Structures are given as structure tokens and as C-alpha cells.
Amino acid sequence: MTQLRELPVDKITKAIGDLIQESAYALPDDYLAAMRSAQEREASQVGRIMISTLLENSDYAASQQIPTCQDTGMAIVMLEIGQDVHLVGGGLTDAVNAGVRQGYADLRKSVVADPLLRENTADNSPAVLHTDIVPGDRLKITVAMKGFGAELMSRLQMLPANSGSAAVTEFVLETIRAAGPNACPPIIVGVGLGSSFDGVGLLAKKALMRPLGQPSPQPHIAQLEQELLQQVNALGIGPQGFGGSVTALAVHIESFATHIAALPVAVNLNCSAPRRASIIL
Numbered sequence: 100m101t102q103l104r105e106l107p108v109d110k111i112t113k114a115i116g117d118l119i120q121e122s123a124y125a126l127p128d129d130y131l132a133a134m135r136s137a138q139e140r141e142a143s144q145v146g147r148i149m150i151s152t153l154l155e156n157s158d159y160a161a162s163q164q165i166p167t168c169q170d171t172g173m174a175i176v177m178l179e180i181g182q183d184v185h186l187v188g189g190g191l192t193d194a195v196n197a198g199v200r201q202g203y204a205d206l207r208k209s210v211v212a213d214p215l216l217r218e219n220t221a222d223n224s225p226a227v228l229h230t231d232i233v234p235g236d237r238l239k240i241t242v243a244m245k246g247f248g249a250e251l252m253s254r255l256q257m258l259p260a261n262s263g264s265a266a267v268t269e270f271v272l273e274t275i276r277a278a279g280p281n282a283c284p285p286i287i288v289g290v291g292l293g294s295s296f297d298g299v300g301l302l303a304k305k306a307l308m309r310p311l312g313q314p315s316p317q318p319h320i321a322q323l324e325q326e327l328l329q330q331v332n333a334l335g336i337g338p339q340g341f342g343g344s345v346t347a348l349a350v351h352i353e354s355f356a357t358h359i360a361a362l363p364v365a366v367n368l369n370c371s372a373p374r375r376a377s378i379i380l
């Protein structure tokens with residue numbers, strides 16, 4: 100019989116609190132490397148100045164331990180839970196939200212309890228929590244502090260089944276054109292393809308969690324990522340919307356099976372403060 104590994108949920112609380120603190124002040128290395136390389140190829144002088152200002156802002160935030168952006172976002176927590184892990188010592192959702200409260204103790208609180216009544220929860224909980232059950236006895240936590248300037252500009256469409264990649268491309272470009280400077284470019288474009296209405300949005304969100312510079316393992320999807328990136332950058336929106344050749348640093352696509360009747364597509368945008376961090380317990 101498989102031996103279950105016990106994992107006290109308070110370790111999850113502490114890990115999430117630490118990940119939020121860490122990512123509030125320091126942007127991921129892969130993002131910073133992509134920005135430095137973008138600075139070299141940006142054709143517009145104003146665009147280059149914008150990228151350099153964003154990099155300076157990020158260095159200053161890390162050295163002074165102040166948030167990279169005034170919008171410290173809403174916590175998106177993704178858990179990959181090994182099926183041989185036995186969580187002990189309390190409820191998982193409670194533990195996750197306790198971690199969010201700890202992590203955001205001295206950060207701006209931006210979450211309202213009810214979308215219509217709009218009262219602030221005053222501790223930035225609850226998190227948007229996604230769980231996957233995977234083989235093994237480990238638990239991987241990924242936390243994103245998702246800024247809502249870019250979230251607000253994200254869109255989802257249930258395209259007719261035989262629309263093909265041309266319609267997907269048009270929808271992605273339309274979304275980014277409409278976002279203009281409001282998603283705080285250079286952006287990262289997460290695209291979900293397939294699944295169902297609920298599933299395609301999550302695919303797009305997962306696409307944003309992939310390290311920059313890592314293409315899809317599926318050759319036809321990797322090719323579409325490259326083509327989309329070129330077309331997005333040809334829009335000329337540029338860094339912070341001042342015009343230029345770097346509107347996006349990457350396009351990532353996650354795809355899944357779908358029904359014969361539809362081609363679901365979701366575009367989730369990430370901004371120039373793409374805070375995310377992971378740990379394996």
C-alpha cells in the first residue's frame with residue numbers, strides 16, 4: 100500500500116505568505132532577462148527609455164523592499180497536489196487564505212468581498228484558488244499577484260468550431276489593440292485554446308505562469324506563438340503605449356481538447372509587473 104506523506108497545512112500558509120512578500124518586491128528573473136533583451140531590440144527611442152525606466156523601477160523596488168507597482172493585485176494561487184500527500188492540521192482553503200492575509204499584511208489591499216456591494220475585505224483575501232491532483236508526494240505552490248489593469252483588458256470568446264487559427268489570431272490582435280496602453284505594456288500574452296467556457300480562461304491563466312522564453316512543446320502551437328508575437332509587436336503600441344516595436348515580450352498558448360461544436364479562445368494579459376513565484380513542499 101502507498102505510504103501517504105503528511106503535510107501540515109500551516110506550512111502552506113507560511114509558504115504562500117513568503118511567496119507574496121518575495122514577489123511583491125522582486126520581479127521574476129526570466130522576465131527581467133526578457134526586458135533587457137527587449138531594450139536592445141526596441142526600435143523607438145522613447146520605447147527604450149520606457150523599458151529602461153521600468154528596469155530601474157524594478158531594481159529600486161528590490162533594493163528598497165517596496166512594491167514594484169502600487170497595484171499589488173489579487174492573489175491567484177495554483178496548487179499541484181501530489182495524490183500521495185495527506186494534508187493535516189486544518190482546511191486547505193483556510194490555510195491558503197491565511198497565507199494571503201500574512202503576505203499582504205503591509206501591502207495595498209485591493210479585494211472587495213462582493214462584486215456589486217464593493218466592500219474591501221481589508222486583508223486581500225480570498226485568493227482565487229486552483230488545484231490539480233498530480234502523481235507523487237509533493238505539493239507545488241504557484242502564486243501570482245495579478246494586477247487588474249491587464250486583467251480588465253482580457254477577453255474570452257466561444258468561436259465557431261471551424262474558425263481555425265486565422266480567427267484565433269484576429270481575436271488575440273483585436274484584444275491587444277483594444278487594450279492599447281491600458282494593460283501596461285510590454286505585456287505577456289496568455290492564450291487558452293479549447294476546453295470549455297470555464298476551462299479556457301484557466302488555460303490562459305496557466306499560460307501566463309510559464310517561464311518566458313519557453314515555447315509550447317507542441318510544434319504547431321509553438322509556431323502559432325511565434326507568429327502571434329510578431330503580429331502583436333507589429334501593432335506598434337510599444338512600451339507603456341508610447342509606440343515602438345516591443346508591445347509584448349511573449350505569447351504563450353496552452354491548449355486542451357474541446358467539443359466538436361466550438362473553438363473556445365481566451366486571452367489573459369499580464370502587465371509590466373508580472374509577479375509570480377513558486378515553491379515545492
Ligand code: SF4
Nearest residue numbers: 168246248249283370
Ligand atoms: S496593470 Fe500591472 S503595471 Fe499596470 S498598474 Fe496594474 S499591476 Fe501595475
